[in-house]
Amino acid sequence: MSAGFQPPPYPQDRLAEVRRIPAKVGLELVDLSIGTPVDPVPELAMALAASLSLARGYPSSPGSLELRLAASGWMSRRFGVEVPAEQIAATVGSKEFVAGLPAYLRLRDPSRDVVLYPAVSYPTYAMGATLAGCRAVAVEAGPDGELDLDSIDPSLLDRALCCWVNTPSNPTGRVSGYDKVVRFARAHGFFVVADECYVEFVWDRPARTVLEHGTEGILAVHSLSKRSNFAGGRVGFYAGDAELVGYLSEVRKHAGLMIPGPMQAIGAALLGDQEHVEVQRGRYRERLEILLEIAASLSLPAEMPEGGFYLWVSDPERDGFELAAMVAEATGIVGSPGEFYGPGARNCLRIAAVAPTEKLAAIAASLK
Numbered sequence: 001m002s003a004g005f006q007p008p009p010y011p012q013d014r015l016a017e018v019r020r021i022p023a024k025v026g027l028e029l030v031d032l033s034i035g036t037p038v039d040p041v042p043e044l045a046m047a048l049a050a051s052l053s054l055a056r057g058y059p060s061s062p063g064s065l066e067l068r069l070a071a072s073g074w075m076s077r078r079f080g081v082e083v084p085a086e087q088i089a090a091t092v093g094s095k096e097f098v099a100g101l102p103a104y105l106r107l108r109d110p111s112r113d114v115v116l117y118p119a120v121s122y123p124t125y126a127m128g129a130t131l132a133g134c135r136a137v138a139v140e141a142g143p144d145g146e147l148d149l150d151s152i153d154p155s156l157l158d159r160a161l162c163c164w165v166n167t168p169s170n171p172t173g174r175v176s177g178y179d180k181v182v183r184f185a186r187a188h189g190f191f192v193v194a195d196e197c198y199v200e201f202v203w204d205r206p207a208r209t210v211l212e213h214g215t216e217g218i219l220a221v222h223s224l225s226k227r228s229n230f231a232g233g234r235v236g237f238y239a240g241d242a243e244l245v246g247y248l249s250e251v252r253k254h255a256g257l258m259i260p261g262p263m264q265a266i267g268a269a270l271l272g273d274q275e276h277v278e279v280q281r282g283r284y285r286e287r288l289e290i291l292l293e294i295a296a297s298l299s300l301p302a303e304m305p306e307g308g309f310y311l312w313v314s315d316p317e318r319d320g321f322e323l324a325a326m327v328a329e330a331t332g333i334v335g336s337p338g339e340f341y342g343p344g345a346r347n348c349l350r351i352a353a354v355a356p357t358e359k360l361a362a363i364a365a366s367l368k
C-alpha cells in the first residue's frame, strides 16, 4: 500500500455497533443518522417521467437554460435577489461541488491553498480541501455564535481560497448572518461560499441568501435534495460571482460533470413550485417538536433549531457515541455522534427528523 491519501472510514459507517443496539433490547431500529429524505417525491416530479426522452442526447454541463432560469426565478421570488442565468450553473447534487470546489479554486489561483470552514460542520468542507491537497483550516465560533474571523492566523489570510458558511447549519441548526464574513473575505481577496441547502427550513425568521450582498466574490450553493425530497435526483446549482461561475462552468464541462437531462427538466419544474415545500416544512416542524419531547423524556438538553431538520443534543456528561448508544437503547433511534462534525462537538448527538411522523409520535408516547 502506498503512503498516499487513504480515505478515512465514512462517518455513518462507524455506527454499525450502535445500529445493533435496538434489536438487542427488542426495539425497532429507527435510523436517523443521515439527513436523507423519507417523504414522497412531489407528484409534480412524477408527472414528468415523460421527460425521459431527454435522456437520448448529452445534457448541458452548466445546466439547461430552463433549469437555470427556474433557479433564477426561485431566488427572485424567495429572496428578492435578481441573478441572471449566466451567473448560475448546475451541480450533480451539491456534495460533489462541495468536495470539488477547492481543487477548482486552486487551479484558478495556484498561489492560494487554504480553505476556511466552520469548526463544527458538514465534514465534506474539510474533505474537499484534503482532496485538493489544500490546508483545511477550521474556524471556531465566537461568543456570538458567528465565525470568529479574528481568530484566524493572519498569515493564512493571503493564502485563503474561500471560506465556507453553512446556514442554517448542519448539524447545529444555527442561522447566521453574512455581513461580517462577506466584508472580511472581500478585504482579503477570497471567496465566501454559502451552502444554503437547508434555506427552505428556517423556522423563526424570514429565509435569507448571501446573494443579498451582491455577487462579487460570493457563491451560494443550493440543492433540491432537502427542499424537494429529491436527493436521488441529484440536482443542485451554484450562483453568484460572474467570473467565477464562468470559470467553474468551463472546468466542470471538461471534467464531464452533468446532471442527467430528465433530472434537469424535473429540477426546473420543482424550483417553480413552492407548495410542496410548504408541505415538507410542516412535516419537519412537527417532527422536530416530537423529537424535542423525546429528548425531554430522556432528560437530554436540546432546543428547537433555528433552521434545518436536525435536533442537536448537547450533554457535557457524555460523549456522542455514549449518547447515541443511550438513545438507541431507550428508543431504537440511531443518531450521529457530534464528533462526525468536528472535535468541538464531541459531547453532542445529531438526530435527523427523517422518520414518518407517526413512528416518532409512537416512540414519544411509549416514553411517557
Ligand SMILES: Cc1ncc(COP(=O)(O)O)c(C=O)c1O
Pocket (backbone or CB within 6 Å): 035, 092, 093, 094, 095, 096, 098, 122, 166, 170, 195, 197, 222, 223, 224, 225, 226, 231, 235, 236
Ligand atoms: C450542509 C450540507 N451540504 C451539502 C449536502 C449535500 O447534499 P446533496 O449532495 O444531496 O445536495 C448536505 C447533505 O446532507 C449537507 O448537509
